[in-house]
Amino acid sequence: MNELNHVVTELNELPSPIYGRGVGGEGGVSPSAFPLPSPLPQAGEGISEGNEVKKLKVATTSLAGCFGCHMSFLDIDERLLELVKLVEFDRSPLTDIKHCGPCDIGIIEGGLCNAENVHVLREFRANCKILIALGACAVNGGLPAQRNHLSLATILEEVYHAQHGLVSGFIPNDPELPLPLDKVHPIHEVVKVDYFIPGCPPSGDAIWQVLTDLLAEREPELGHGLIHYD
Numbered sequence: 185m186n187e188l189n190h191v192v193t194e195l196n197e198l199p200s201p202i203y204g205r206g207v208g209g210e211g212g213v214s215p216s217a218f219p220l221p222s223p224l225p226q227a228g229e230g231i232s233e234g235n236e237v238k239k240l241k242v243a244t245t246s247l248a249g250c251f252g253c254h255m256s257f258l259d260i261d262e263r264l265l266e267l268v269k270l271v272e273f274d275r276s277p278l279t280d281i282k283h284c285g286p287c288d289i290g291i292i293e294g295g296l297c298n299a300e301n302v303h304v305l306r307e308f309r310a311n312c313k314i315l316i317a318l319g320a321c322a323v324n325g326g327l328p329a330q331r332n333h334l335s336l337a338t339i340l341e342e343v344y345h346a347q348h349g350l351v352s353g354f355i356p357n358d359p360e361l362p363l364p365l366d367k368v369h370p371i372h373e374v375v376k377v378d379y380f381i382p383g384c385p386p387s388g389d390a391i392w393q394v395l396t397d398l399l400a401e402r403e404p405e406l407g408h409g410l411i412h413y414d
C-alpha cells in the first residue's frame with residue numbers, strides 16, 4: 185500500500201476554512217455591490233451605463249459533480265435568451281474558457297474531491313464578487329461524499345485491486361493527475377459562500393429565481409415551491 189502515499193492529500197494541509205452563509209465578510213459582497221437598476225430590466229432593454237450596455241459577468245464550473253446541475257441550469261429554457269441579454273459568460277461549459285477572470289457572479293456545481301477542485305474553487309472565490317453553491321454536492325458533498333464512510337486507501341484498493349475482472353490492476357499515479365483528498369468536502373469548508381441553492385439538482389426555476397433576484401439587487405429568496413433537498 186506504499187503507493188497510496190503518493191496520491192493522498194489532506195484537506196488540513198489547506199488554510200483554515202471560512203464557514204457560513206452571508207454577505208459582507210471575507211471574499212463576499214452584498215448584492216448592492218452591483219451597479220444595476222431595479223427591478224430587472226426587460227428583455228432587450230439591457231443595462232445601460234451612459235450609452236454603453238453593461239452586462240454582468242457570470243462564471244460557472246463543475247467540481248466533483250455530474251453536470252446535472254448545469255443541465256438544470258439549461259432547463260430555464262427560452263429564458264436563457266433573456267438571460268444572455270443581461271449577462272456575459274466567462275469560464276463555463278457554455279464558453280470553454282479555461283480560467284475564471286474577474287466576475288460578478290460565480291456558480292459552483294460539485295464538492296471537493298481532489299486538489300484541482302480546491303484550486304479551481306479558490307480561483308472562483310478570488311475573482312467572483314458573489315459565489316453561489318449550486319446543488320447538493322456543492323452544498324454538502326452530495327453523492328460523492330458517500331465515500332467518506334470508508335478510507336481512501338480502502339476505496340482505491342477495492343476499485344483498482346480487488347474488483348472482479350482486474351488483472352494486474354494498479355492505482356493511477358501519474359504526476360499529471362490531481363491528488364485525491366482523503367474525504368469529499370462541501371465548498372463552504374474552504375471558501376466563503378454567499379448563497380446556497382439545495383437540491384439534486386435544483387430546478388431551473390430555482391436557479392432563475394436566484395439569478396433574477398441578484399440582477400435586480402434583491403436578496404435572493406426561494407419560495408416554498410422552489411426549495412427542495414432531493
Ligand code: SF4
Nearest residue numbers: 249250252319320321
Ligand atoms: S447535486 Fe445532483 S445533479 Fe447536481 S452535481 Fe450533484 S449529483 Fe449531479
